[in-house]
Amino acid sequence: MPTYQKVKGTMDVFGHYARVKEKVSNVLKAMAELYAYSPFETPMMESTDLFQRGSGETTDIVEKQMYTFLDKGGRSLTLRPEYTAGVARAIVENKLYATSDLPIKAYYEGPLFRYERPGLGRYRQFTQFGVECVGEDSAWLDAETLLLAVESLYFLGFRKVKAKINSLGGKASRDAYRKALVEYFRPHVDKMCQDCQRRIDTNPLRLLDCKVPGDKEIAKDAPSILDYLVDEDRERFEKVKAYLTMLGVDFEVDSGLVRGLDYYSGLVFEISIAGEKDYGAVLGGGHYDDLLGELGGPSLPGVGFAIGIERLIASYCDEGLDKDADPGLDVYLMPIGKEAFDAAFTLLVETRLNGYSAEMPAKEGKLNSYFKKAERAGARYALIFGDEELKAGKAQLKDLNKKEQIEIDLTDLEHELEKHIETEGEHDDHE
Numbered sequence: 135m136p137t138y139q140k141v142k143g144t145m146d147v148f149g150h151y152a153r154v155k156e157k158v159s160n161v162l163k164a165m166a167e168l169y170a171y172s173p174f175e176t177p178m179m180e181s182t183d184l185f186q187r188g189s190g191e192t193t194d195i196v197e198k199q200m201y202t203f204l205d206k207g208g209r210s211l212t213l214r215p216e217y218t219a220g221v222a223r224a225i226v227e228n229k230l231y232a233t234s235d236l237p238i239k240a241y242y243e244g245p246l247f248r249y250e251r252p253g254l255g256r257y258r259q260f261t262q263f264g265v266e267c268v269g270e271d272s273a274w275l276d277a278e279t280l281l282l283a284v285e286s287l288y289f290l291g292f293r294k295v296k297a298k299i300n301s302l303g304g305k306a307s308r309d310a311y312r313k314a315l316v317e318y319f320r321p322h323v324d325k326m327c328q329d330c331q332r333r334i335d336t337n338p339l340r341l342l343d344c345k346v347p348g349d350k351e352i353a354k355d356a357p358s359i360l361d362y363l364v365d366e367d368r369e370r371f372e373k374v375k376a377y378l379t380m381l382g383v384d385f386e387v388d389s390g391l392v393r394g395l396d397y398y399s400g401l402v403f404e405i406s407i408a409g410e411k412d413y414g415a416v417l418g419g420g421h422y423d424d425l426l427g428e429l430g431g432p433s434l435p436g437v438g439f440a441i442g443i444e445r446l447i448a449s450y451c452d453e454g455l456d457k458d459a460d461p462g463l464d465v466y467l468m469p470i471g472k473e474a475f476d477a478a479f480t481l482l483v484e485t486r487l488n489g490y491s492a493e494m495p496a497k498e499g500k501l502n503s504y505f506k507k508a509e510r511a512g513a514r515y516a517l518i519f520g521d522e523e524l525k526a527g528k529a530q531l532k533d534l535n536k537k538e539q540i541e542i543d544l545t546d547l548e549h550e551l552e553k554h555i556e557t558e559g560e561h562d563d564h565e
């Protein structure tokens with residue numbers, strides 16, 4: 135028999151990890167809702183030219199990392215390597231800018247695909263949670279977006295969160311900067327990698343995020359974009375920084391931060407979580423002036439970010455924030471004897487109908503083994519009854535944490551459970 139293994143760079147999600155993923159996702163969605171964002175979904179595959187045009191033809195993502203294939207109708211499709219281009223496409227295609235109040239505030243979560251070398255915090259299929267705020271241009275919205283990113287991490291329990299920010303300016307600033315970069319790199323470019331040699335003419339900004347060690351060394355002394363910002367862009371960046379300071383966001387300006395996608399203009403940012411292991415940036419984002427225009431829509435700006443969920447979970451677990459992720463069970467039923475076991479099915483269904491999560495053993499067994507199963511399931515209460523007790527309509531309800539036990543009336547199960555069971559939610563409220 136052949137054996138099968140998952141594709142390199144992908145993962146199976148189950149057990150505790152699946153619980154943590156669910157919990158983290160719920161927190162992120164709740165935070166986005168607090169900031170007036172609404173859910174948004176786009177297809178997992180798009181036409182290849184959307185990413186070429188939207189994300190940037192000469193980026194690593196588009197040149198080297200896309201899962202592109204021809205479908206049976208001969209169309210070139212690509213599994214999305216990022217969300218922003220797809221969300222912008224959906225806004226243009228559905229003319230949401232004409233029918234919704236602006237800005238459109240969308241949040242999304244789902245799998246992405248990049249053909250990268252798998253490593254710590256790096257997968258070929260990974261998950262992003264992200265937001266896009268599209269249609270209005272203001273320094274406040276830039277700052278608010280970064281605030282949401284930082285607050286979301288804080289709300290999840292992270293305390294040492296530092297944002298790196300930079301400004302890539304608008305077209306005029308970037309044109310001047312591009313010239314300066316070409317002048318700087320030209321004398322070195324022969325020693326640099328093939329990509330850099332090609333990109334110096336097509337997209338010199340990309341030389342700044344080349345991953346080749348020797349090239350990185352050369353890029354270190356390149357001119358800073360901040361020296362080439364025109365007045366308007368400089369003022370905008372100052373205003374964003376002032377808002378961030380007012381909002382108490384801890385940030386550091388890193389003039390070398392350029393991000394790996396072409397649509398950015400103005401504010402860009404990245405956040406890493408300090409810890410024992412370096413998973414790389416947990417989150418990246420920024421402002422874009424004309425992505426919608428590039429895709430055939432009106433020239434409307436946007437700002438957004440995306441969190442790498444697997445990297446987030448790795449740091450979350452390293453910091454021990456995942457302890458309460460498993461909700462456990464409210465009640466584990468423990469029928470002792472044949473009649474009790476048969477009656478347990480009805481009681482199980484009744485307990486669940488009353489809103490308590492419940493389970494019972496699949497086969498009759500010893501009380502000891504039931505307690506072990508209950509413990510593994512994280513049950514808070516055991517409902518124990520034998521054949522005789524069942525006839526009398528009674529059972530023992532045992533609080534498995536406090537080890538206290540009381541007798542309850544099975545003929546009025548609904549009220550008995552309501553009176554005596556403290557569910558997880560109530561428990562949290564008391565804390």
Ligand code: HAM
Binds near residue numbers: 217218443
């Ligand atoms: P990005 O920086 O390419 O930005 O990706 C955002 C985050 O996704 C990264 O910071 C990282 O945590 C995670 N990530 C990226 N690649 C991988 C991988 N191979 N394995 C695991 N995690 C990964 C974007 O995608 C932009 N669309 C963000 C954005 C939204 N900008 C504006 N709006």
